[in-house]
Amino acid sequence: MTSPVLADPAPPDEGGDVLVLQSVCAAYGPYRALFDVSFTVPKGGIVALVGSNGAGKTTVARTVTGLVTASVGTVLFCGRDVTRLPAYKIARLGMAHVVEGRGVFSSLTVEENLTLAFRQRAGRRLLAGNLERAYTAFPILGERRRQFAGTLSGGQQRLLSLAKVLVVPPQVLVADELSLGLAPVVVDAVYDGLREINRNGTALIVVEQQVSRVLELANKAVVLDRGSVAYQGDPAGAGEAVESLMARREAATASAVGHGDDIDDLTS
Amino acid sequence: MENFFGFALPGVPYGCTYAIVAVGLVLTYQATGVFNFAFGGQAYAAAFVFTLLTQNEGWSGFPAFLVSVVVMSPLIGLAFDRFLFRKVGNSNTTAKLVISLSLLVGIPSLLPVIFGAQNLDDTATIFPFFNPNVVYFTVLQVPINGIYLSTITVTVVVLVALTALLRFTNLGLQMRGAVESRRLVQLDGVNSGRVVALAWAISSFMAGLAGVLLAPTFGNFQSDTYATLMVAAIAAAAWGLLRSIPIATAVGVLIGVVSTILKGYLPTSSIFFSAVLPSLPFFVLVAALLFLPGMRSLDMNRDPLATIDPPPPPTAAASRAPSMDRMIRRAWWVFFAVFVVSMLTWMPKTWEGVFNSGLALSTVLLSITLITGMAGQLSLFQGTLAGVGAFTSAQLANHLGLNMLVGGLIGALLAAAVAVVVALLSLRLRGLGLALMTLAAALLFDNTFFNDASITGGVSGLSLKEKWLGTSAFFNFNGHALFLLSLAVLAGCVLLVLQVRKGTVGRNLAAMRGSETAAAGLGINLTWQRIVVFALAGGIAGLGGVLVTIGAQVANSAQWSYSFSLIFIVLVVTTGVATVEGAIQAGIGFFVTSQLLTYLPGRFGGGSLVIVLFAFGAVQYAKHPEGVLEFQKRQGNMRFERLLFPKEYYALHPTEIAPGTNG
Numbered sequence: 020m021t022s023p024v025l026a027d028p029a030p031p032d033e034g035g036d037v038l039v040l041q042s043v044c045a046a047y048g049p050y051r052a053l054f055d056v057s058f059t060v061p062k063g064g065i066v067a068l069v070g071s072n073g074a075g076k077t078t079v080a081r082t083v084t085g086l087v088t089a090s091v092g093t094v095l096f097c098g099r100d101v102t103r104l105p106a107y108k109i110a111r112l113g114m115a116h117v118v119e120g121r122g123v124f125s126s127l128t129v130e131e132n133l134t135l136a137f138r139q140r141a142g143r144r145l146l147a148g149n150l151e152r153a154y155t156a157f158p159i160l161g162e163r164r165r166q167f168a169g170t171l172s173g174g175q176q177r178l179l180s181l182a183k184v185l186v187v188p189p190q191v192l193v194a195d196e197l198s199l200g201l202a203p204v205v206v207d208a209v210y211d212g213l214r215e216i217n218r219n220g221t222a223l224i225v226v227e228q229q230v231s232r233v234l235e236l237a238n239k240a241v242v243l244d245r246g247s248v249a250y251q252g253d254p255a256g257a258g259e260a261v262e263s264l265m266a267r268r269e270a271a272t273a274s275a276v277g278h279g280d281d282i283d284d285l286t287s
Numbered sequence: 288m289e290n291f292f293g294f295a296l297p298g299v300p301y302g303c304t305y306a307i308v309a310v311g312l313v314l315t316y317q318a319t320g321v322f323n324f325a326f327g328g329q330a331y332a333a334a335f336v337f338t339l340l341t342q343n344e345g346w347s348g349f350p351a352f353l354v355s356v357v358v359m360s361p362l363i364g365l366a367f368d369r370f371l372f373r374k375v376g377n378s379n380t381t382a383k384l385v386i387s388l389s390l391l392v393g394i395p396s397l398l399p400v401i402f403g404a405q406n407l408d409d410t411a412t413i414f415p416f417f418n419p420n421v422v423y424f425t426v427l428q429v430p431i432n433g434i435y436l437s438t439i440t441v442t443v444v445v446l447v448a449l450t451a452l453l454r455f456t457n458l459g460l461q462m463r464g465a466v467e468s469r470r471l472v473q474l475d476g477v478n479s480g481r482v483v484a485l486a487w488a489i490s491s492f493m494a495g496l497a498g499v500l501l502a503p504t505f506g507n508f509q510s511d512t513y514a515t516l517m518v519a520a521i522a523a524a525a526w527g528l529l530r531s532i533p534i535a536t537a538v539g540v541l542i543g544v545v546s547t548i549l550k551g552y553l554p555t556s557s558i559f560f561s562a563v564l565p566s567l568p569f570f571v572l573v574a575a576l577l578f579l580p581g582m583r584s585l586d587m588n589r590d591p592l593a594t595i596d597p598p599p600p601p602t603a604a605a606s607r608a609p610s611m612d613r614m615i616r617r618a619w620w621v622f623f624a625v626f627v628v629s630m631l632t633w634m635p636k637t638w639e640g641v642f643n644s645g646l647a648l649s650t651v652l653l654s655i656t657l658i659t660g661m662a663g664q665l666s667l668f669q670g671t672l673a674g675v676g677a678f679t680s681a682q683l684a685n686h687l688g689l690n691m692l693v694g695g696l697i698g699a700l701l702a703a704a705v706a707v708v709v710a711l712l713s714l715r716l717r718g719l720g721l722a723l724m725t726l727a728a729a730l731l732f733d734n735t736f737f738n739d740a741s742i743t744g745g746v747s748g749l750s751l752k753e754k755w756l757g758t759s760a761f762f763n764f765n766g767h768a769l770f771l772l773s774l775a776v777l778a779g780c781v782l783l784v785l786q787v788r789k790g791t792v793g794r795n796l797a798a799m800r801g802s803e804t805a806a807a808g809l810g811i812n813l814t815w816q817r818i819v820v821f822a823l824a825g826g827i828a829g830l831g832g833v834l835v836t837i838g839a840q841v842a843n844s845a846q847w848s849y850s851f852s853l854i855f856i857v858l859v860v861t862t863g864v865a866t867v868e869g870a871i872q873a874g875i876g877f878f879v880t881s882q883l884l885t886y887l888p889g890r891f892g893g894g895s896l897v898i899v900l901f902a903f904g905a906v907q908y909a910k911h912p913e914g915v916l917e918f919q920k921r922q923g924n925m926r927f928e929r930l931l932f933p934k935e936y937y938a939l940h941p942t943e944i945a946p947g948t949n950g
Contacts, residue, residue, distance in 0.1 A: 047595065086470055086595055105480075106473035116474045118592060124467045127460070135460050139476035143457075183475070 035098070037062045037222045038083065038191055043092035045082050052078040054246045055092070060191065060239075065213075065223040067237035067254060069230050069261060071268065074243040076226045077119055080193045083224065084116040085109040097190065110139075113190030115183075117197065119226075122180040125169025129160055129179060132168050136183035153182045156212075173200045181209060188216040195226045210236060230261055294551030295544050300434050302543020303442040304501045308520035309527070309535040311493035314449055316529045318462035318486030321372055321383045322719050325390030327517035329491055330498030333360050335398050337499045356495035364491025368484045375908075380718040384665055385908050389857040389901075391517075392850065396898045438500050442536070445493065450532050452489075462486050470592040518730055519543070521723060522572035528581040542568055566734045569727045576716060576724050583715045607924045608935035615924075630770050639770065641882045642875060643838050646773035649874030650831030652859050653780050653867065654824035659856070660864040661788060662820045663800035665722040667852050668709070668729035669828045672702040674847025675732075676829025677836040678742055684755035691755045691837065692772075699829035706825025710818050717803070729849035737844040748843030756837065773834050780827045781867050792819060854898060861904030863917030872916060877901065 038060035045053040053075050060066050068076050081087040083094060085106035093102045101109050110116075123132050130150065137149040154161030157178050163171065168179060177200065184192055194213065198206045213236065217223055227233035234240060240257035242250035242264065250260035308326060315323040333355045340351035367390070375382045424431050453459040461482045464472040469479040501516060519542045527535035546567050553564065576582050607615070630639060651673045658666045679698035683689040689697075713724040737743050744750075787793050795816050798806040807813055836842045858877055863869030880900060911918035928936040 081595065084474060086473070086592065105478075106470065107476050107478045110474055110476040118471070118474070122471060122474075124464045124471065126467055127463060131460055131463075135464050135472070135477070136475045138457055138460075 035062060036060060036095075037064075037097060038224075039093075039095040040079075040083070041093045041095070043079075043082055043089045043094060045078055045087050045089050047078075047087070052246050053082065053089075056243070056246070056248055057092075058241045058248060058251050060222050060224060063217065063220055063222055064239055065217055065225065065237045067233040067240045067257070068224055068226045068243065069228075069233065069240065069257060070243035070249075071265070073245075075246040076243055077195055078246075079243065080116065080119075080195045080224065080226050083191075084114050084193055086116070114193070115140075115189035115191070116193045117180050117184055117195060119195040120199070121173070121176050123168040123171075123176050125167060127168055128165055129168055129171070130164040132179055133160075133183060133186075137187060140187045140189070149186050153186045156186065157182050174202060174205055177201055177209075178205070181212065185212050185216055188219050188221045190220075191222045191224065192216065193224045193226070196228065197225070198227065198229055198232070206232075230258060234258060290551075291548070294548045296431075296435075298544035298547030299540065300438040300543070301547065302540035303438040304497055304516065305519040305523055305543055306536040306539030307442055307445055307493060307497045307500070308516060309523035309539045310446060310449060310532050311490050311497065312520060312524040313527060313529055313532055313535050314453070314493065315486065315490040316524075317453060317466060318459075318490065319368070319372065319483050320466040321387060322529070323490065324384070324387040324517070325367070325394065326490075326494045326497075326520075328391045328394035329360065329363055329494035330501065330516070331395050332363065332398060332498070333495030334498035334501065335402075339402065352499060356492065356499055360491045360495025361488035362491075364487035364489075364494075365484055367491070368487040372487070373480065373483070381659070381663065381665055382908050384719065384722055385856065385860050388667075388853050389860070389903075389908075392853050392857050393899050393903060400899060441496060441500060445496070446532060446536055449489075449493075453532070458482065458485065468592055470595065518572060518727070519568035521726075522568045522575060525572055525575035525579070525582060525723065528579060538571070542571060566731055569731045569734070572723065572727045573712075573731075576720055576727070577712065582720050583717070608928050608932050610932045610935060611924060611928045614931075627774070631767050638882070639767075640838070641878045643769050643773055644835065645875030645878040646770070646777050646871075647831060647834035647838050647874075648877060649871045650773070650777050650780050650834055651828050652831075652855055652870040652874045653777070653784060654828035654831065655856060655859045656864060656867060656870045657784055657787070657824040657827065658820060659859070660866070660869070661784075661793060661796045661800075662817065663796075664717070664817075665725075665856070666821075666824070667722055667726040667849070667856065668732070669824065670847050670852030670855050671729040671732045671737075671849065672706055672825045672828040673832025673835065674737060674844065675702040675705055676832035677842045677847065678736075678749070678844075679829075680833045681749045681751065681755070681836060681842040682742065684752075685749065691751070691833065695830060695833035698833055699826045702829025702832070703822045703826035706821040706828075707818055710821035714814055714817070726849065726852075729852050733844075733848050737847065743842065743844040746845075748841045748845075751837065751840045751842070769838060773838070776830055776834055777871070780830065781871075783823070783827070784867055787823065792816060796820065854901070857898075857904075858901050860908055861901050861916070863920075866917065869917060873901075 036059040040059070041057050043053055043056045044051065056075070056079060058066070068079060070076050078087060082089050085101065085104055085108070089102050093100055095101070096109065096112060096114065099112070101112065124135070127135065133150055133153055134146065137146050137153075141149055154164070159175060160179055160182055163175070168176060171179065177197070181197070192213075197209055197213075201209065210232070213223060213225070225233050225237065234254040234257055237254045240251065240254040241248060242257055242260045244264050249264055250257060308330065311326055312323060315321055315326070336359060337351050337355040340346040340354060341348060346354075371386050371390075372383065375386065423433070423436055453463065461472060461477045461479075462485075464475070464477065465479045465482050465486075469483065472479045472482070497516075520539060523535045523539035523542060526538040527533075546564060549564055549567070626642075630642060634642070651669060654669050654672070655666070658664055658669070676695065676698035679701050680689075680691045680694035683694035683697060684691045709725060709728050713721050716724055788796075795806065795811045798809065798811060799813060799816060803813060832847065835846070839846070858873040859870055862873040862876065925936070
């Protein structure tokens with residue numbers, strides 16, 4: 020399948036990394052969320068981004084797709100510096116982001132939601148075909164195509180935001196807390212969908228709280244703790260890293276009950 | 288029947304103009320998420336420039352139309368977007384409303400400052416399309432002239448074009464997406480900044496179009512006329528739930544037609560003709576707010592990515608270091624003592640009057656601190672409530688011989704009662720809905736009670752008599768009685784507000800501001816809190832109104848018209864709506880600035896420039912939602928703290944420690 024993305028799909032240097040984060044720091048106003056985060060996403064790879072609440076997973080995802088601009092450091096996408104680019108330009112280069120929680124336009128109909136995405140990503144000519152494919156893959160969306168997206172159930176809204184990116188596969192897909200609020204059966208389907216577009220060449224960054232599940236899927240893991248990378252490498256070792264972090268955190272909490280860490284809780 | 292059409296058809300051009308403005312409001316709201324009160328101001332600006340060019344510069348209609356509507360109006364819209372609304376978070380309803388209100392207040396005041404006072408006669412306006420004085424044909428014996436043809440043609444063309452834009456084009460889809468979340472559309476590869484800018488350009492073009500179309504249909508050239516137009520248009524837009532262009536159009540045309548029909552059939556001497564008829568659009572608006580459930584959920588925050596915006600900073604007073612705090616408090620007490628002693632000893636009479644007016648106005652403005660700053664709701668009729676207090680006390684003195692100081696308390700109670708009634712009517716409204724309801728209440732009072740000469744004494748107002756106050760002290764500035772009274776009332780109100788803020792009600796209000804759902808979940812009775820706040824704010828506004836009246840020695844309805852309620856909001860927001868000192872600084876600052884401006888040459892000396900200054904201060908709300916003064920205060924505090932108390936400063940601002948250290 021040829022890449023339907025509008026932007027020039029020129030491949031990065033052979034076998035290189037499709038996405039590189041170099042010493043990235045990020046903040047929300049005066050509140051810093053990321054400290055010196057560096058990791059790479061290999062071409063066609065699947066990176067699992069795990070960590071506890073407030074570890075900075077969502078902020079990493081947002082920094083990668085340009086929703087949050089890094090205050091320090093660089094983000095390279097296909098070898099190109101995209102650190103200061105606005106989100107829409109990064110999206111046009113072939114980045115897709117399924118945001119945490121509800122990520123649809125509730126005052127647009129299901130079909131309008133899909134149209135908006137497909138026309139930008141694949142152009143007007145392929146629109147009808149893409150809509151058809153979306154409805155085939157997710158029949159429930161076809162049934163409700165004239166309904167306002169805001170009236171869909173939470174799970175259906177997740178499916179809608181997935182349909183926007185799965186039908187027209189991007190170069191890199193950032194998926195934030197995909198399984199949240201979905202029935203186990205649907206989660207299986209979603210993970211199958213992710214595997215499938217990965218086979219077609221899309222690199223994935225999967226943010227997940229269900230650690231075991233995502234580590235099965237991934238071929239690389241990054242563990243975040245309080246805005247910094249605590250571990251990166253083989254997914255097999257990540258579970259252990261997470262557990263030791265949790266143990267340390269528990270010990271710290273036990274020794275200083277009531278002493279909250281203010282940076283931790285602001286970014287989730 | 289011919290008679291009926293004879294009455295109905297002349298209403299069509301009015302109705303069409305209402306419809307165009309209503310559709311413009313719908314478009315702006317749908318495409319930018321801003322309920323653009325400034326639309327009336329923009330229409331006025333375009334009509335002003337158009338008339339100026341055609342009459343005073345001798346241009347012919349078409350080039351003047353090109354300059355004022357096709358070029359100038361969209362540029363104004365682009366400037367609004369670029370310099371103001373782009374900086375406001377999508378979810379910040381209050382900020383968006385306040386900015387558009389300050390533009391509505393500021394633009395008409397700015398024009399005479401830019402162009403100098405112009406003598407414009409809009410009845411002589413050259414119309415850009417069809418000649419208004421030529422009768423093209425007759426329908427049912429009603430002559431159809433150029434005005435009819437122009438407005439109807441333009442309305443139809445605009446409606447079709449806009450409906451098509453929003454419903455069937457990619458750009459329209461992107462606009463509607465961008466309203467909900469500018470960030471989410473970016474993830475789909477849409478340049479949301481450009482889309483929103485375009486939406487502003489288009490809607491401003493419509494504002495200009497409406498203004499120029501309207502210029503010849505209204506009797507004389509006043510910005511107030513445009514405000515009436517706005518209410519009819521807002522009512523029409525509300526019936527379309529700020530979403531449906533066809534409904535907004537239909538209601539707009541209906542309002543125009545029904546009012547001319549009623550004008551034709553109602554006896555001109557009846558109360559209906561003089562009071563109810565001009566209020567028709569307000570009733571239509573209030574009905575929409577009361578009966579349409581959709582109006583209640585208008586500006587629910589729908590942006591799923593709103594959490595990217597950082598939380599608002601704490602107030603300057605709350606965030607400064609303890610040593611700094613002590614120092615500033617002492618400095619304020621010294622300043623206050625010097626002020627009181629000066630007022631009682633050497634202050635020239637002019638300036639004593641200025642400060643007295645400032646103190647009185649501060650009391651009115653304090654009511655806004657309570658409602659907007661603490662309860663987070665925008666009330667646009669605080670000036671009206673002050674007027675209720677003022678007229679009640681004056682009339683009680685006039686008819687019953689009651690001392691105005693006692694009557695003032697009764698007036699304040701009545702103002703509180705009026706506020707409670709409005710609060711009860713708008714229990715389920717928030718944000719924009721509540722703002723519209725209070726605006727409708729203000730306009731209703733302007734058209735009914737405040738318009739009744741037996742209540743307000745007509746154009747010249749009710750002049751106060753010495754015996755109304757029981758003593759001549761208040762008429763004699765050397766006696767300082769008025770100063771001490773104003774100071775005492777203000778101090779009492781300040782203590783009340785501070786007490787409310789510290790107490791349970793204040794904490795409940797803070798909870799409501801954060802999240803109404805969560806507050807309700809904690810068992811806070813939102814309805815009751817709201818009624819309490821409205822009653823208190825109404826009472827304080829009423830007291831302030833009495834003080835202002837005693838200071839001015841006249842109770843005049845022009846002083847309490849809705850536009851002053853809007854100006855009051857703008858004043859408070861400029862200095863800082865979250866703090867008590869913000870209201871006081873706004874009240875005193877307004878009169879001090881006006882007084883200082885009288886020393887400037889004529890064109891700048893009028894009342895308008897001070898409004899312009901504050902309006903542009905309020906526009907800064909985009910950048911500093913806590914108020915310009917409040918922002919400056921925090922900056923100043925931080926600078927001094929770093930110098931004087933570095934230890935405490937760095938303890939308070941841990942984020943300023945060199946980057947790279949891990950929490």
